[in-house]
Amino acid sequence: MATSSETPEQPPSLKDALSRRKKETALFLLRFACLFCSIAFIVPFIGNNWFYSRALLLYAVVSVVRLSQRAPAFEFSRQYLQQIFLEDSFHYLLYCFAFLGNFPLPFTVLPISLYCLLHTANFLKSIRESLPYTLQTFLVRLSTGLDGASISIFRVIAFTEIILFPIIVVARIGGLGSVFNILLHYQFLTLRYLSRRNPYTKVAFNELRLKFESMAAHPSCPSIVRKAITRGIAFISRLSPAVAYSTPERP
Known part of the structure; x- marks a missing residue:
């Protein structure tokens, strides 16, 4: 009786895994860069306005890409615009614009950096088979921990976004920022209140x-x-x- 042995399927190389997910890889790189700039801005003695503006710009690009993926086929109509306004990606595009022209606040980059952390961990987990075993174990634990803390993370994000509004109002009274930033952030909070998914x-x-x-x-x-x-x-x-x-x- 002849015996046959099957060679176990080898996991794809890191290069192959990334090439199969080109769009996801591009978003991962943008989010990772945004997360790095956010941390660099928050860390004492390192952070400066350059990292602050780059973090917001990078997340604005992420929001545009995500919006293009979720948006329906373009049509010049009120219904189309209403659908765009209801997308979470549009909300955070508005958020980035609201604070790009404002004075730097550490709390500003907290919501976008937390979203970047969640997405980055999930992406790395999805390609973990192409990574060294020790890194695979770490990524699984990290992703599991973040999933378990996701509700707390979403709550921190929501409270931060709300608390930022009275801060920028008081700052405007003190001569910082502009009325445009206040109006834009108010519109952002209104849209977040209407969010269909969050x-x-x-x-x-x-x-x-x-x-x-x-x-x-x-x-x-x-x-x-x-x-x-x-x-x-x-x-x-x-x-x-x-x-x-x-x-x-x-x-």
């Missing part, structure tokens, strides 16, 4: 509202503060649109 901005607004309502209802809260909180909540509530949302997705 509910965390709306959830963060609701949690902040409950927190401030609890503060206002506390017996030790001064009446002038209570009135300010109540009026502020009423004003913001009037600005918030009705929204339906589903499964969160990374832009």
Whole structure:
């Protein structure tokens, strides 16, 4: 009886793995560069405005590429524009434009750097078979850890984006930034509130509202503060649109 042995299939080389995913590889390189510039900007004694602007520019390019992948066939219509405005990639393109012309803030690059970290880890995990074994183990653990912390990461991103708004308003009062930056970031938050795939901005607004309502209802809260909180909540509530949302997705 003849015996036959099958040679196990060899994993593709790193070059082959990357060449099969040209678009994904290009996005990976852009995101990795954005992540590097974001970290370099945040790290004390290293960061400067050059890294800040490059991080935002790189993520703007990522957003354009992602938007081109998700956008429907072009047509000159109101419905087409509405579909574009609802895409998360368009939201972050607007976000990058809002802060490119503004004064540098470390918090600004936090949301985009966290998204870059999530996507970069997932891409490396997808090609792990073409990488050294020790690196494969590390990538699996990293990706598993990030997946487990994804809800917390999305919450950090949402709260950061919201908190940035009063910061740039106060900064404008102090003579920094411009009204255009404020209006652009307000529009960004409105679109994030309406996001079809990521509910965390709306959830963060609701949690902040409950927190401030609890503060206002506390017996030790001064009446002038209570009135300010109540009026502020009423004003913001009037600005918030009705929204339906589903499964969160990374832009």
